[in-house]
Amino acid sequence: MEASAIPTAWLxxxxxxxxxxLVVPLILPVVGLLLGLLLGGRRLGPFVFVLLxxxxxxxxxxxxxxVTGGExxxxxxxxxxxxxxxxxxADGLSVVLLLTSAVVTLGVAxxxxxxxxxxxxxxxxxxxxxxxxxxxxxxxxxTVALGQDLFTLFVALELLTFSAVPLVSLDGRAETxxxxxxxxxxxxxxxxxxxxxxxxxxxxxxxxxxxxLAVQIAAAHALxxxxxxxxxxxxxxxxxxxxxxxxxxxxxxxxxGAPPAASAILSALVVKGSFFLLLRIWFDLIPGLLDLPAAxxxxxxxxxxxxxxxxxxxxxARLKLLVAYSTVAQIGYLFLIFPLAGTTSGPTWALSAGxxxxxxxxxxxxxxxxxxxxxxxxxxxxxxRDLAGVGRVLPITLxxxxxxxxxxxGIQPSGGYLVxxxxxxxxxxxxxxxxxLVLDAGGLLTAAYLLWFIGHALSxxxxxxxxxxxxxxxxxxxxxxxxxxxLLLGLLxxxVFELISVGRVPPPEPIATAWAGAFHWGSLAAGLLPxxxxxxxxxxxxxxxxxxxxxxxxxxxxxxxxxxxxxxxxDARLRCWPVAGFSLLALVLTLGVGFxxxxxxxxx
Amino acid sequence: xxxxxxxxxxxxxLIFGLALWINAARTAYGAALGFMAYGLLLALVWVRLxxxxxxxxxxxxxxxxxxxxxxxAAARLAPDASFDxxxxxxxxxxxxxxxxxxxxxxxxxxxxxxxxDPAPTLAPLVHANLARTxxxxxVTGVLMAxxxxxxxxxxxxxxxALIGIWSLSSDPDWGGRxxxxxxxxxxxxxxxxxxxxxxxxxxxxxxxxxxxxxxxxGKFQGAAVLAAMWVLVLVAGLGRAxxxxxxASRLLLVLGPLVFxxxxxxxxxxxxxxxAYPEEWAKPLILAIEAALTLSVALVLGLLLxxxxxADGGGVEPRP
Numbered sequence: 001m002e003a004s005a006i007p008t009a010w011l012x013x014x015x016x017x018x019x020x021x022l023v024v025p026l027i028l029p030v031v032g033l034l035l036g037l038l039l040g041g042r043r044l045g046p047f048v049f050v051l052l053x054x055x056x057x058x059x060x061x062x063x064x065x066x067v068t069g070g071e072x073x074x075x076x077x078x079x080x081x082x083x084x085x086x087x088x089x090a091d092g093l094s095v096v097l098l099l100t101s102a103v104v105t106l107g108v109a110x111x112x113x114x115x116x117x118x119x120x121x122x123x124x125x126x127x128x129x130x131x132x133x134x135x136x137x138x139x140x141x142x143t144v145a146l147g148q149d150l151f152t153l154f155v156a157l158e159l160l161t162f163s164a165v166p167l168v169s170l171d172g173r174a175e176t177x178x179x180x181x182x183x184x185x186x187x188x189x190x191x192x193x194x195x196x197x198x199x200x201x202x203x204x205x206x207x208x209x210x211x212x213l214a215v216q217i218a219a220a221h222a223l224x225x226x227x228x229x230x231x232x233x234x235x236x237x238x239x240x241x242x243x244x245x246x247x248x249x250x251x252x253x254x255x256x257g258a259p260p261a262a263s264a265i266l267s268a269l270v271v272k273g274s275f276f277l278l279l280r281i282w283f284d285l286i287p288g289l290l291d292l293p294a295a296x297x298x299x300x301x302x303x304x305x306x307x308x309x310x311x312x313x314x315x316x317a318r319l320k321l322l323v324a325y326s327t328v329a330q331i332g333y334l335f336l337i338f339p340l341a342g343t344t345s346g347p348t349w350a351l352s353a354g355x356x357x358x359x360x361x362x363x364x365x366x367x368x369x370x371x372x373x374x375x376x377x378x379x380x381x382x383x384x385r386d387l388a389g390v391g392r393v394l395p396i397t398l399x400x401x402x403x404x405x406x407x408x409x410g411i412q413p414s415g416g417y418l419v420x421x422x423x424x425x426x427x428x429x430x431x432x433x434x435x436x437l438v439l440d441a442g443g444l445l446t447a448a449y450l451l452w453f454i455g456h457a458l459s460x461x462x463x464x465x466x467x468x469x470x471x472x473x474x475x476x477x478x479x480x481x482x483x484x485x486x487l488l489l490g491l492l493x494x495x496v497f498e499l500i501s502v503g504r505v506p507p508p509e510p511i512a513t514a515w516a517g518a519f520h521w522g523s524l525a526a527g528l529l530p531x532x533x534x535x536x537x538x539x540x541x542x543x544x545x546x547x548x549x550x551x552x553x554x555x556x557x558x559x560x561x562x563x564x565x566x567x568x569x570x571d572a573r574l575r576c577w578p579v580a581g582f583s584l585l586a587l588v589l590t591l592g593v594g595f596x597x598x599x600x601x602x603x604x
Numbered sequence: 605x606x607x608x609x610x611x612x613x614x615x616x617x618l619i620f621g622l623a624l625w626i627n628a629a630r631t632a633y634g635a636a637l638g639f640m641a642y643g644l645l646l647a648l649v650w651v652r653l654x655x656x657x658x659x660x661x662x663x664x665x666x667x668x669x670x671x672x673x674x675x676x677a678a679a680r681l682a683p684d685a686s687f688d689x690x691x692x693x694x695x696x697x698x699x700x701x702x703x704x705x706x707x708x709x710x711x712x713x714x715x716x717x718x719x720x721d722p723a724p725t726l727a728p729l730v731h732a733n734l735a736r737t738x739x740x741x742x743v744t745g746v747l748m749a750x751x752x753x754x755x756x757x758x759x760x761x762x763x764x765a766l767i768g769i770w771s772l773s774s775d776p777d778w779g780g781r782x783x784x785x786x787x788x789x790x791x792x793x794x795x796x797x798x799x800x801x802x803x804x805x806x807x808x809x810x811x812x813x814x815x816x817x818x819x820x821x822g823k824f825q826g827a828a829v830l831a832a833m834w835v836l837v838l839v840a841g842l843g844r845a846x847x848x849x850x851x852a853s854r855l856l857l858v859l860g861p862l863v864f865x866x867x868x869x870x871x872x873x874x875x876x877x878x879x880a881y882p883e884e885w886a887k888p889l890i891l892a893i894e895a896a897l898t899l900s901v902a903l904v905l906g907l908l909l910x911x912x913x914x915a916d917g918g919g920v921e922p923r924p
Contacts, residue, residue, distance in 0.1 A: 034858040079877035125778040129771035136764035155757040166768035206724025229715040578697040585704035
């Protein structure tokens with residue numbers, strides 16, 4: 001770590017209190033929830049803002065302490081050591097989640113000051129609910145980041161779910177209530193599966209502490225059936241909460257009617273909380289899973305999510321839903337790391353790449369949802385075809401969308417590019433080039449729908465939209481700041497990212513090696529050329545409103561229409577209850593049986 | 605021994621049969637009633653497993669409170685409408701899903717059978733360290749000392765849950781009183797019951813919390829009894845739930861968790877760790893937290909049942 005420029009003595013002083021520092025991010029949101037309910041009314045928004053600023057400072061201090069210490073911080077709550085007590089731990093992964101949730105939540109809190117301030121002196125339903133639930137999500141995320149005990153983590157997941165679900169229906173319309181109920185029921189199914197797995201592990205080992213469990217599991221000659229069953233149950237439960245295809249039935253409707261600030265939190269952070277627990281299970285608790293062939297299944301689902309999500313995004317009429325399906329696709333990238341992270345083949349930086357994707361997507365998608373909200377508010381609708389003229393009215397918002405888009409597509413120097421470069425590197429080195437192909441296809445499709453949206457917004461056709469309500473300048477700047485954050489991730493010195501591997505044993509290969517020579521004009525040109533082709537295709541064949549061509553466009557259009565309706569049919573089928581329930585159970589069985597066969601093959 | 609085995613076998617068969625029956629029930633009302641009976645049977649199973657604390661919680665929260673909620677929901681939907689009329693999925697897909705559920709359940713049962721025997725347990729460790737917590741009931745020791753953070757967060761979860769329910773109201777209704785409970789004030793016998801029962805119920809609740817330190821019982825069970833008494837009074841029209849904006853009600857809601865967090869933070873200086881108690885003060889502090897939590901949890905449970913606010917004059921229409 002290049003710390004010469006930083007006053008090291010000051011940093012060392014910060015870490016002097018030791019593990020008790022970890023209590024601060026844990027209880028700040030807890031105290032906030034309790035005092036916030038008493039405060040209520042108009043002062044609640046500013047109060048949450050102050051609290052989140054303190055929370056960001058606390059996260060920075062914990063990060064500095066972990067970096068200067070070079071090893072994870074541990075704290076035993078109540079002075080009881082596991083297995084009897086519950087421990088908190090901050091390693092590199094925890095610090096990344098703490099920082100990301102603090103930054104994005106703070107950004108959303110700034111944005112929401114305007115939308116969720118009671119107009120008069122009296123408290124309103126929406127404002128109390130939004131600010132309290134925002135604190136609830138933050139409390140859940142910080143506990144997920146620091147928790148080291150499977151049951152504490154379950155409570156954290158519940159806190160996250162119960163706070164996130166009502167955010168979906170703040171608007172109060174019937175369809176948003178239905179979407180919230182759908183989310184609640186499916187997320188609770190996920191909770192039950194997670195809890196079943198935790199109970200099985202307790203039955204097998206008599207402890208719930210991840211560290212102690214990992215030692216005992218690693219010591220076993222082969223993974224016992226209880227561990228494999230627990231892994232299958234918990235993995236599928238958390239996949240349901242993360243909305244990985246085919247378990248994504250709740251995500252698009254949840255976003256369709258949620259307020260923009262709620263969508264940003266949901267997409268940027270809430271689904272990452274459950275994914276973070278998946279990382280804990282696969283990389284810390286039972287790393288042996290990564291070498292089983294069943295790990296490939298997670299990658300296959302990730303690839304399916306990338307293709308399905310992007311193809312669905314391409315045919316959405318509403319901007320909000322376009323961004324929502326883009327989230328379905330971006331979640332897919334997170335799951336590509338499981339087949340690429342095995343210890344037997346290839347380099348071991350996939351976990352770092354996945355963590356970086358969590359951060360990069362959180363910033364970019366947070367920005368994009370906020371921007372989409374501003375556009376919808378200014379125009380009174382968010383139909384993509386009728387966005388003409390937005391570029392003139394909301395230039396900063398559109399700039400934010402564009403910059404966030406660069407990161408989602410994966411153009412250098414964005415964070416998204418680093419993720420792609422690292423995953424591509426891992427795939428090539430491991431001889432599994434097809435994952436790289438999925439990454440490329442995903443990037444091109446993402447570029448296509450973002451160009452479709454931005455092209456409409458920039459076009460001067462159509463009347464100058466009468467802005468019913470000009471957005472706040474602060475709101476536009478927050479969207480831009482988050483987008484720039486995602487872009488500039490790629491410009492941080494590569495050593496910064498080694499923070500992610502603090503506390504990992506054995507230390508993974510430095511991710512910086514994945515990026516050696518990644519940035520140069522040649523690769524920029526090589527990356528941009530296909531995008532240019534896509535841009536030309538979109539411009540030439542897109543059904544642009546102003547000059548819609550009469551007659552058929554020939555076989556490409558027919559093919560595209562056919563593919564589009566086939567994908568739409570598939571998505572609609574996957575998202576009905578019986579099919580989703582079937583998928584959930586079938587995945588539990590497939591993974592369980594797959595783990596069992598893989599583990600047996602490993603032993604013999 | 606054989607008679608115990610016979611009891612267990614009958615219990616298991618009853619539970620299994622009831623579970624099947626709930627799934628096959630034609631109406632929401634029937635399923636909800638079946639669910640309550642199921643919770644009571646489950647409590648008997650916990651008693652047979654010598655987990656009296658869990659049994660009490662199951663009766664109070666699992667069967668009682670959840671059952672009440674389900675019955676209320678069924679009453680608001682068409683209680684006697686057949687599920688078939690609501691248009692749930694087709695027979696084929698239901699059969700397929702049932703089959704998969706059965707396969708998963710059998711797989712889980714097989715895994716449970718191969719778990720180590722005797723099961724690894726923390727019970728001896730809990731007993732060895734119980735003296736330091738100052739309480740005699742190991743369950744209370746685990747909940748309030750060893751795993752205090754989980755208890756703190758569990759009580760905290762109730763607040764977003766309540767906010768979630770309150771958020772289901774409409775904007776003009778904000779500031780009103782919860783309006784989902786039925787108004788049975790014209791029901792004479794119920795009014796009498798609501799006048800006679802609560803004093804005893806309150807005594808039972810206090811008893812449950814007090815003995816929880818040494819014997820089975822504790823704040824969640826006591827709070828559930830208190831909440832039941834309060835809801836009885838509300839339903840009988842002898843009292844009114846507080847407005848959602850009532851500052852006094854909010855103070856009581858956060859009192860328990862605030863006391864818990866406050867004592868936990870003080871522990872950093874007084875006992876060397878967050879959520880630790882100074883040894884000689886452990887029992888009084890735990891009892892103080894339990895008492896405060898009982899009030900807060902009882903209020904939350906009652907308000908969860910009472911539902912989202914409605915403006916004055918609105919609400920569920922009185923029944924004839």
